[in-house]
Amino acid sequence: MGISDLAGIGARKAISGKSFMCRNPHPSKAEQVIAEFRKEAKKTPMERLRDNILKRHNMTQEQFDALSPELKAPIQREIEEAMRRAVKGGRDGSAHAGTNANVLA
Numbered sequence: 001m002g003i004s005d006l007a008g009i010g011a012r013k014a015i016s017g018k019s020f021m022c023r024n025p026h027p028s029k030a031e032q033v034i035a036e037f038r039k040e041a042k043k044t045p046m047e048r049l050r051d052n053i054l055k056r057h058n059m060t061q062e063q064f065d066a067l068s069p070e071l072k073a074p075i076q077r078e079i080e081e082a083m084r085r086a087v088k089g090g091r092d093g094s095a096h097a098g099t100n101a102n103v104l105a
Contacts, residue, residue: 046083050079
């Protein structure tokens with residue numbers, strides 16, 4: 001392992017038998033992209049489905065959570081119906097329009 005292998009991502013240093021990661025306080029663009037990818041990769045298909053519906057409504061989860069019950073209800077019904085379609089489509093092998101491929105995978 002050379003110095004170039006450690007640049008920008010931190011280095012492990014053994015201190016009294018323990019390993020610590022030294023992080024750059026200003027991550028590079030590549031590190032930011034990798035972190036965002038990992039965050040998305042950890043989501044379940046249903047979480048991705050919900051996020052896609054909220055995105056179509058131009059809102060984040062936090063904005064959705066802040067809505068009044070009257071404004072939240074129709075969007076929640078849309079999310080629940082999309083989830084029902086995704087689960088049903090996954091059982092009989094049929095895909096419905098608007099269903100993400102990663103939901104069926």
